[in-house]
Amino acid sequence: MLSRRQLYILQAIVDDYVQTAEPVGSRSISKREDVDFSAATIRNEMADLEDMGFLMKPHSSSGRIPSHKGYRLYVDQLLNETDNNHLGLITSVQQLFDSRVSEVEAVMRKTAAVLSEMTNYVSVVLGPAMSNTKLKQLQIIPLSTTQAVAILVTDSGHVENRTFDIPHNMSLSDLEKFVNILNEQLADSPIKQWEALMSNEIERLLRQHVDHYEKIHQDLSAAFKPKVNEQIFYNGMLNLLAQPEFKDVEKVKQMLEWLEDKKEVYSLLNAMNSQGLTVKIGEENRFELFDDISMITATYAIDGDTVGSIGLIGPTRMQYERAIQIITQMADGLSTSLTRLYRHDA
Amino acid sequence: MLSRRQLYILQAIVDDYVQTAEPVGSRSISKREDVDFSAATIRNEMADLEDMGFLMKPHSSSGRIPSHKGYRLYVDQLLNETDNNHLGLITSVQQLFDSRVSEVEAVMRKTAAVLSEMTNYVSVVLGPAMSNTKLKQLQIIPLSTTQAVAILVTDSGHVENRTFDIPHNMSLSDLEKFVNILNEQLADSPIKQWEALMSNEIERLLRQHVDHYEKIHQDLSAAFKPKVNEQIFYNGMLNLLAQPEFKDVEKVKQMLEWLEDKKEVYSLLNAMNSQGLTVKIGEENRFELFDDISMITATYAIDGDTVGSIGLIGPTRMQYERAIQIITQMADGLSTSLTRLYRHDA
DNA sequence: TGTTAGCACTCGAATATCTTGAGTGCTAAA
DNA sequence: TTTAGCACTCAAGATATTCGAGTGCTAACA
Numbered sequence: 001m002l003s004r005r006q007l008y009i010l011q012a013i014v015d016d017y018v019q020t021a022e023p024v025g026s027r028s029i030s031k032r033e034d035v036d037f038s039a040a041t042i043r044n045e046m047a048d049l050e051d052m053g054f055l056m057k058p059h060s061s062s063g064r065i066p067s068h069k070g071y072r073l074y075v076d077q078l079l080n081e082t083d084n085n086h087l088g089l090i091t092s093v094q095q096l097f098d099s100r101v102s103e104v105e106a107v108m109r110k111t112a113a114v115l116s117e118m119t120n121y122v123s124v125v126l127g128p129a130m131s132n133t134k135l136k137q138l139q140i141i142p143l144s145t146t147q148a149v150a151i152l153v154t155d156s157g158h159v160e161n162r163t164f165d166i167p168h169n170m171s172l173s174d175l176e177k178f179v180n181i182l183n184e185q186l187a188d189s190p191i192k193q194w195e196a197l198m199s200n201e202i203e204r205l206l207r208q209h210v211d212h213y214e215k216i217h218q219d220l221s222a223a224f225k226p227k228v229n230e231q232i233f234y235n236g237m238l239n240l241l242a243q244p245e246f247k248d249v250e251k252v253k254q255m256l257e258w259l260e261d262k263k264e265v266y267s268l269l270n271a272m273n274s275q276g277l278t279v280k281i282g283e284e285n286r287f288e289l290f291d292d293i294s295m296i297t298a299t300y301a302i303d304g305d306t307v308g309s310i311g312l313i314g315p316t317r318m319q320y321e322r323a324i325q326i327i328t329q330m331a332d333g334l335s336t337s338l339t340r341l342y343r344h345d346a
Numbered sequence: 347m348l349s350r351r352q353l354y355i356l357q358a359i360v361d362d363y364v365q366t367a368e369p370v371g372s373r374s375i376s377k378r379e380d381v382d383f384s385a386a387t388i389r390n391e392m393a394d395l396e397d398m399g400f401l402m403k404p405h406s407s408s409g410r411i412p413s414h415k416g417y418r419l420y421v422d423q424l425l426n427e428t429d430n431n432h433l434g435l436i437t438s439v440q441q442l443f444d445s446r447v448s449e450v451e452a453v454m455r456k457t458a459a460v461l462s463e464m465t466n467y468v469s470v471v472l473g474p475a476m477s478n479t480k481l482k483q484l485q486i487i488p489l490s491t492t493q494a495v496a497i498l499v500t501d502s503g504h505v506e507n508r509t510f511d512i513p514h515n516m517s518l519s520d521l522e523k524f525v526n527i528l529n530e531q532l533a534d535s536p537i538k539q540w541e542a543l544m545s546n547e548i549e550r551l552l553r554q555h556v557d558h559y560e561k562i563h564q565d566l567s568a569a570f571k572p573k574v575n576e577q578i579f580y581n582g583m584l585n586l587l588a589q590p591e592f593k594d595v596e597k598v599k600q601m602l603e604w605l606e607d608k609k610e611v612y613s614l615l616n617a618m619n620s621q622g623l624t625v626k627i628g629e630e631n632r633f634e635l636f637d638d639i640s641m642i643t644a645t646y647a648i649d650g651d652t653v654g655s656i657g658l659i660g661p662t663r664m665q666y667e668r669a670i671q672i673i674t675q676m677a678d679g680l681s682t683s684l685t686r687l688y689r690h691d692a
Numbered sequence: 693t694g695t696t697a698g699c700a701c702t703c704g705a706a707t708a709t710c711t712t713g714a715g716t717g718c719t720a721a722a
Numbered sequence: 723t724t725t726a727g728c729a730c731t732c733a734a735g736a737t738a739t740t741c742g743a744g745t746g747c748t749a750a751c752a
Contacts, residue, residue, distance in 0.1 A: 023715085025714065025715050025716085026715075027714085037724075038724070038725055038726080039715095040724075040725050041724060041725070043715090044717095044723095046716090047716090060716075060731060061715055061717095061730080061731040061732050061733085062716085062731095062732075063714080063715060063716090103508065136487060136489060137487050139487070141482060143499075143501060143503050149499055149505055151485075151497055151499075151505060151507075153489075153495055155489060156489075157489050157493065157495050159505075161505035161507075163449055163503040238599060238602055238606065241595055241599045242599070246595065249587055249592065249594075249595055252595060252598065253584060253587040253588070256584055260584065341509075369743095369744085371745085372744075373743085373744075383695075384695070384697080385696090385744095386697070386698095387694085387695060390694095390695085390746095392745090393745090393746080403744095403745085404704090405702085405703060406702060406703070406744095407701080407702040407745050408702095408703080408704075408745085409743080409744060409745090
């Protein structure tokens with residue numbers, strides 16, 4: 001068990017290092033006002049903390065930097081004690097959501113923007129999983145004799161559209177019939193049940209009422225399949241470049257490559273989905289490449305159901321306290337905002 | 347006027363330097379098979395070329411590199427002479443457009459992706475100016491008693507949607523009337539004329555048939571105003587990082603910042619809009635920051651009318667010949683593909 | 693007159709050497 | 723248990739050294 005003093009020293013080192021990105025020496029700590037023990041004492045404590053694995057030295061005669069284990073302790077134990085309410089932040093976050101943005105996508109984008117702007121880290125926002133939304137209306141608008149647009153509107157106000165070629169042997173009235181049937185049958189059923197519904201009754205109905213159904217089905221099935229994949233929004237990648245840990249172009253490249261491959265980010269974020277606030281430090285992360293990168297995630301909910309998550313990516317040397325405050329606030333605000341947006345059944 | 351031999355040497359230097367990014371010395375040129383004059387001769391010629399401003403030395407005892415003027419000459423005179431048809435390229439570019447992608451946005455994205463993949467430079471694609479497209483249909487789909495989605499479909503198959511709050515004092519039947527009037531009046535008129543139309547007859551009609559028009563107008567005008575601003579698609583920013591001219595993080599940062607501010611890129615691309623193929627070398631560019639960056643742009647057209655442009659951004663030390671070939675092909679393919687997409691009046 | 697070989701000279705880049713100072717660990721005394 | 727003191731370490735920065743690719747110039751040659 002760590003003594004009060006040891007905790008103090010660990011905290012001091014993390015705080016210092018987070019700010020300066022330089023190893024922290026015993027003297028610099030002993031100079032603090034509220035420290036009444038000497039540098040030598042601190043050195044002894046440091047040595048102990050190092051033995052326990054909370055600190056490291058970049059080289060044998062340098063100051064200490066926190067190890068991952070050190071950060072972990074800091075985040076888990078030292079942060080909880082601190083006051084979690086810097087009022088300035090809260091209000092400014094809440095303002096964002098009060099300005100009643102009414103498109104889901106706009107809200108997500110804005111969230112990402114604010115998140116990265118406030119923290120100077122990279123923000124990732126995973127759009128809400130739409131699997132529970134229901135079809136509100138399906139609409140076909142012909143553009144010409146050969147092409148038409150299919151428009152899917154969900155009860156959340158999410159709109160998807162796809163241009164498609166009208167199959168040769170399909171008349172306009174056929175098309176209308178086709179759409180009507182789909183509309184009647186699928187309206188108000190959750191998108192995730194479509195596949196199942198489709199293959200049963202509906203298929204029978206269609207086959208019965210629409211000529212050349214088989215052929216048409218092939219051509220159109222793609223157009224009417226909603227993409228359920230949630231979108232990912234980034235913001236503030238440039239912030240990363242300002243950090244000294246990215247002074248090497250090669251690393252920047254790796255990082256950007258990793259971010260560009262959204263699949264990876266997606267699965268990482270998704271994995272955190274049921275866990276509320278999460279702090280992954282350094283190699284705890286899946287992405288082994290980045291030893292000195294941490295990631296904080298938080299989830300947001302609609303009507304109490306967790307539907308997505310937002311994240312912050314920064315150096316392990318991160319302002320955890322501030323970042324956690326901000327991301328928590330954002331997640332809360334996002335939840336409120338989305339719940340309001342989705343609640344049409346008033 | 348430059349002699350044949352001087353042109354040859356200039357070309358050799360550009361070609362070499364483009365590949366290696368290292369200053370080119372006289373000996374390395376004299377070693378070429380088709381060179382039957384000595385290094386000393388080349389040195390003399392080089393000195394002359396330098397006097398004329400086509401070459402530079404990074405320092406007094408190094409090999410030569412092309413100056414902007416040198417690149418300019420290379421692009422303007424030396425490239426035109428060469429065979430412009432490496433068959434391999436052309437077919438592979440054309441294939442892309444044969445695969446009948448049917449969403450405009452998808453085509454633009456794909457264009458950007460292919461462009462950067464083939465060249466290893468950054469590609470910029472400016473979406474087609476939609477000012478000539480016409481409204482096909484305007485549709486309102488209520489989500490609840492308080493919210494609805496407005497959907498605009500243009501004759502090009504472009505769909506835009508916006509969620510909005512239904513004004514308190516507006517009944518559903520009012521809303522329907524409202525939409526019907528707009529539909530009747532605006533259908534088949536080009537989007538750019540909307541503003542004008544709106545403020546005249548239509549406003550009168552609306553005022554006549556819809557209660558509380560003034561108040562409603564305020565709330566809804568935003569929802570029905572199409573954003574005409576063309577989209578910008580990038581691709582291949584990572585390619586840049588591989589270039590030695592970007593080994594400095596600071597510069598990478600500047601570049602990404604510049605690209606992120608789409609306004610600038612937009613205006614630059616837009617300025618090129620009426621000029622077909624364009625090659626801007628180094629400081630000829632508006633963006634003075636980047637002395638060693640070149641930009642190639644080409645325009646594409648729908649039915650013969652230029653509607654947008656695509657660009658490639660790379661180091662001044664660029665494979666101009668190849669890049670020009672590729673971008674030209676892409677622009678052509680894009681024109682064909684879009685013309686086909688927009689031509690519904692068959 | 694144009695071309696070439698030869699040679700002294702230049703200068704960046706890579707490498708080695710020196711210096712400095714922040715920081716440590718250990719010891720011995722308070 | 724704490725602290726002062728001191729020898730020791732090592733990265734980082736400053737200087738010096740070496741190396742070689744490349745130049746310009748001169749003089750000889752065709």
